[in-house]
Amino acid sequence: MQQLSVRHLLGIKDLTLEDISLIFETADNFKEVINRPIKKVPSLRDITIANIFFENSTRTRLSFELAEKRLSADVVNFSSSNSSVKKGETLLDTVNNILAMKVDMVVMRHASPGAPHFLSRHIKANIVNAGDGTHEHPTQALLDTFSIREKLGEVKGKKVAIIGDIMHSRVALSNIFALQKLGAEVMLCGPKTLIPRHIGELGVKIELDVKKALQWCDVANVLRIQLERQHIKYFPSLREYSLYYGINKNLLDQLDKKIVIMHPGPINRGVELSSDAADSEHSIIMNQVENGVAIRMAVLYLLAGTKLQEE
Numbered sequence: 001m002q003q004l005s006v007r008h009l010l011g012i013k014d015l016t017l018e019d020i021s022l023i024f025e026t027a028d029n030f031k032e033v034i035n036r037p038i039k040k041v042p043s044l045r046d047i048t049i050a051n052i053f054f055e056n057s058t059r060t061r062l063s064f065e066l067a068e069k070r071l072s073a074d075v076v077n078f079s080s081s082n083s084s085v086k087k088g089e090t091l092l093d094t095v096n097n098i099l100a101m102k103v104d105m106v107v108m109r110h111a112s113p114g115a116p117h118f119l120s121r122h123i124k125a126n127i128v129n130a131g132d133g134t135h136e137h138p139t140q141a142l143l144d145t146f147s148i149r150e151k152l153g154e155v156k157g158k159k160v161a162i163i164g165d166i167m168h169s170r171v172a173l174s175n176i177f178a179l180q181k182l183g184a185e186v187m188l189c190g191p192k193t194l195i196p197r198h199i200g201e202l203g204v205k206i207e208l209d210v211k212k213a214l215q216w217c218d219v220a221n222v223l224r225i226q227l228e229r230q231h232i233k234y235f236p237s238l239r240e241y242s243l244y245y246g247i248n249k250n251l252l253d254q255l256d257k258k259i260v261i262m263h264p265g266p267i268n269r270g271v272e273l274s275s276d277a278a279d280s281e282h283s284i285i286m287n288q289v290e291n292g293v294a295i296r297m298a299v300l301y302l303l304a305g306t307k308l309q310e311e
């Protein structure tokens with residue numbers, strides 16, 4: 001069996017191009033599986049996976065859980081809102097207690113950047129980062145680039161504009177790394193206050209005018225304004241943001257080409273994306289969600305393989 005070069009999926013930054021290609025090829029097979037009448041395979045029977053979510057999530061959590069169940073893993077779910085974290089337990093204690101119950105893999109979302117990296121140095125289980133604060137969200141970037149590959153044939157040479165709240169988005173950073181590794185050109189677009197000052201050093205283009213960004217790109221990946229992480233005002237009002245940066249069907253119709261619209265969800269309809277754009281023939285948002293399950297099945301399956309080989 002081909003192997004990943006990593007034992008944990010902490011970020012796209014640590015993956016090689018070969019790792020990403022292997023994940024895509026494995027996801028192609030799993031996508032075929034989940035479209036069959038019987039969607040389940042026994043690949044992870046006897047593996048126990050804990051989904052540990054210290055932050056809210058709908059899609060990512062459900063998607064991981066479905067992926068695990070379709071691989072026949074045993075699944076336990078934990079969310080911090082009704083746990084002993086509220087009583088003052090540390091992250092390491094919480095996770096060690098869960099692992100004492102013989103858990104093989106941990107899927108974790110945490111508000112602090114680096115939390116899964118910290119855990120990976122202290123526990124034996126394979127760890128999958130399901131989003132660490134404003135840092136990385138690797139499975140999102142894998143499913144995004146997989147969806148571009150599916151829609152446009154390949155990612156290499158494509159022009160992708162990431163539009164919105166770059167500063168507070170983990171999706172942005174993971175997408176930049178994944179797109180660049182796969183040979184795409186990346187542009188970031190948003191109000192100057194939401195673009196980190198030195199991010200151009202990663203080799204991305206910066207554009208403040210959304211119309212120019214749309215004119216340049218083949219794919220627009222539109223991000224939500226992450227109000228929950230903004231402690232000061234970065235723009236006067238959501239109405240003004242929407243006026244200058246909101247993408248609607250009218251803007252898309254003015255282009256002299258068809259571009260692909262993506263969004264990691266949850267969409268704030270009428271703010272960064274209007275309903276007529278989100279639900280238009282340009283949009284592959286629902287394909288992203290479908291592909292998320294196949295990508296997560298591939299990641300879990302391949303990481304479980306690294307563990308089995310080592311023991």
Ligand code: ASP
Pocket residue numbers: 060131137170171223224264265266
């Ligand atoms: N669902 C994505 C995330 O967890 C994007 C978002 O929340 O806007 O980062």
